[in-house]
Amino acid sequence: MMADTQPIIVLVNPQMGENIGATARAMLNGGLKTLRLVAPRDGWPNEKADAMSAGALELINVELYDTTAAAIADCHAVYSTAAMQRDMVKPILTPKGGVADIQTRLNQGQRTAILFGPERSGLHNQDVLLSNAMISIPLNPEFSSLNLGQAVLVLAYEWSQSVYNAPDRVLPTGKSMPATAAQFDNFCDRLQTLLEEKHFFRVEEMKSIMMGNIRNLFVRAEATDQELNTLHGIFSALLGKKKPPGEF
């Protein structure tokens, strides 16, 4: 048996087909591909689920179970989701904390599952008790109102973050590259010469400070070589050194 590489999503007694479809769509957005359904109210398959899933239901595995116990029987660690705190001594994890815990367990070869309860009531306490920990989404305490698909989306999003691991910030520069220090030197030297010719610097000792600040502006913008070339062209145009179109 191949070790699992991601958690199983378990919907316990889901009521509306639309929400099963929204769950599938949310899951696949996060790259999650195994869904277990425990006794869905309106049976299975379900046309409304298909319609809501934006094609996701065809791309994930859906397994049907009669009871929660059967759906998690082969799982080494189970997480329950609940909007309300229950009166039990059970660890409460954030989605981020839960995903980190799941990743650790997957690396140890464990099978994991996340339980979501029916729309109206949420998970029953007896199902929560079966779980190792609860996952609770930190929301506005004065307005916490996520539907089933939205709750699955938050978990799937945290999962996706842990997998795709995008850098918090990236600057795509396409075909151009950030300007090199020598290109900034060249740009600033030329600008300084032009400004000297136009008697821009009234106070000699301010010259290097001003040029430093101007360089700082363009360095901070992470100007590309192409952008510096455009600025060179602008200077030439302002100086009247470029010929109007049509002239040679």
Add this chain to the structure above:
Amino acid sequence: MMADTQPIIVLVNPQMGENIGATARAMLNGGLKTLRLVAPRDGWPNEKADAMSAGALELINVELYDTTAAAIADCHAVYSTAAMQRDMVKPILTPKGGVADIQTRLNQGQRTAILFGPERSGLHNQDVLLSNAMISIPLNPEFSSLNLGQAVLVLAYEWSQSVYNAPDRVLPTGKSMPATAAQFDNFCDRLQTLLEEKHFFRVEEMKSIMMGNIRNLFVRAEATDQELNTLHGIFSALLGKKKPPGEF
């Protein structure tokens, strides 16, 4: 003017009222309370938006603008959201990176806004160009399909995480407390005595190892004082030392 404490959400030319309602609901779940609408297709107010918002529209501020430029005119930093990378040299942040950046700017007294485009096309390039950075949600590259309300939810969730700052793991113990070391001592000492009386330990030198492992199990479970008391009661019952109910 009071400094802003949270980003403004701007929907540019939203098409369906339902999505404006879903946006309001998503926002308020994250505690976000200012929504600016740029020329919504079906006008404003919108009954379908009300129906979809689960009451959130009545609890947030909605402001109407004719153009994106007008909606962001008073903002010091603007973030655009887009599913697709655009052909421009513009920083791309994750939702988490974007929220961190927004928090930093709010602390500096800046007003910030996050732009979301119309459902079908997403933001036009000219609107993206007005922004300081793009925010892109890291999703399954083979299936990235979030609707408007879902995209807003992910941002609102990240915002909420940064504000409510829940610990990644907490163990609520209710009225009881985690057992103290002395309570574990007492529990283990009693168990050892009982097991000695029943000749449980066949090999004397294994005794302390076994008792250490048993203590480890209950310490690892972070057993509460109440739970240890329950276990004490179970031992007494197994020994026949508890009277049946009704007997005194």
